Amino acid sequence: MTRVYMNRWFSVAYHYINMIRDNPDGEAFEFYGTHPDINHMSLLASDHMGTEPEVFGREYVDFCVNFCRSNEIDIFIPRLHMEEISRYAHLFDEIGTKVMVCRDIELLDAMIEKDKFFEALHGKDLVTIPDYRVATTAEEFKLAYEELTAAGHKVCFKPTKSEGGMGFRIIDNERDPLQDIYGYVTLSTTFEQAYDTFSLTDRFEPIMVMELLEGTEYSIDCVATAEGELLAAIPRRKSTGRTYLLEESPELLDIANRIAASLRIPYAFNIQVKYNNDVPKLLEINPRMSGGLYITCLSGVNMPYLAVQTLQGKTIVPPTPQFGIQAGYVEQPLLMPNK
Structure with a gap:
């Protein structure tokens, strides 16, 4: 029986656990999952469920190492904090746990x-890279927007470090604010709305301002x-x-x-x-x-x-x-x- 641990995954982990469990070779697996929310759907297909502490960096890695050691985990498939887990992958090697993570830290x-x-x-x-600029101030955002539109692009922006569609916005200066209130929630914003928001602080976390594909x-x-x-x-x-x-x-x-x-x-x-x-x-x-x-x-x-x-x-x-x-x-x- 191979023991597999998955930490703080998306809800689709439910499918992936069942796919590994129902493999064509009949190999037996036992699944362990952790998440801060014990009711999270990612845990539903696991055989054993646990609650994660709200810790970061080396503390989080130590939690995962201790979890793997105490449960004699054979395979660890991480999602959260992969970069920290990769930095300390040798700690998992020492306890005999194989980790599904890229070890090229850079x-x-x-x-x-x-x-x-x-x-x-x-x-x-x-592969072709979209035209983009990085901004951390309202003025850098303004300059990036002006350069990209001058090059003939429609423009969008997104945090440099995010998952999925988090923080993604499309700049559309034809939007009607009143119509927006009566319509669906939108990913679009005007340049002025975005610029005014970014101007509320001297410096913000980096965003990529880029051509809209x-x-x-x-x-x-x-x-x-x-x-x-x-x-x-x-x-x-x-x-x-x-x-x-x-x-x-x-x-x-x-x-x-x-x-x-x-x-x-x-x-x-x-x-x-x-x-x-x-x-x-x-x-x-x-x-x-x-x-x-x-x-x-x-x-x-x-x-x-x-x-x-x-x-x-x-x-x-x-x-x-x-x-x-x-x-x-x-x-x-x-x-x-x-x-």
Whole structure:
């Protein structure tokens, strides 16, 4: 029985646990999960659940090490504080726990802070980078906006360090504030509203002010060996609403192969690109399983289990995914144990 620990994951961990548990080889797994909220849905598929303390840095790493030691964990699949866990990966080695994390700390730090990552990719000819500027003051934001609009771009901005759509805004100066009150919650703001807000402080956390990419968005879910040898790459096109298409795109598969060969990212990772004027441009690379990976697994490739196998050091024949699959998702009620 292999014991697996997942710390403070998104709710989709429910799917990934079940995919690993229901693997085609019949390998037995026992799952442990922790989260500050003991009722969080990410814990629902775990066999054992625990509450995490609100600590940071080395204190958080020590919590994870002690949890792995006391529960004799074989495999640790972290999401929260991956960069700190990577810095102290030797502590897990010492207790015999394999950790699914990139050990190239410089690369991992760069992937988590998007401006550093774009700088690191400059000149590598792996994927086109959007036009962008970094701002930490209202005046820097104003200058960045003016330069990008002068170059013919529509403009958006996002914190350099964030997950998903947190902090993402589109600048739209045609918005009607009264209409906004009666409409849906929007990601759009005017330049004046954003500038006035940024002017409330002398300096703020860095944001990337960048060209707005208005074409089709793709997530390319990938699995590689511990040495970064690509085993599988599956582009997932985001369509209308909750609809996705698993698409065999030679252009995107070439991007995945170039990135994998150059950066050598191990285990599960996700490349997000979006088209603008028929050119796929990089949004970010996440060094973990993506939130929509369970949709990608409809290709017939059990990617969470594949990533676990690579961590275990098993010899794997690269799988053949099925493309052309259109899929979506709906909410499903789940019974929770009484606490």
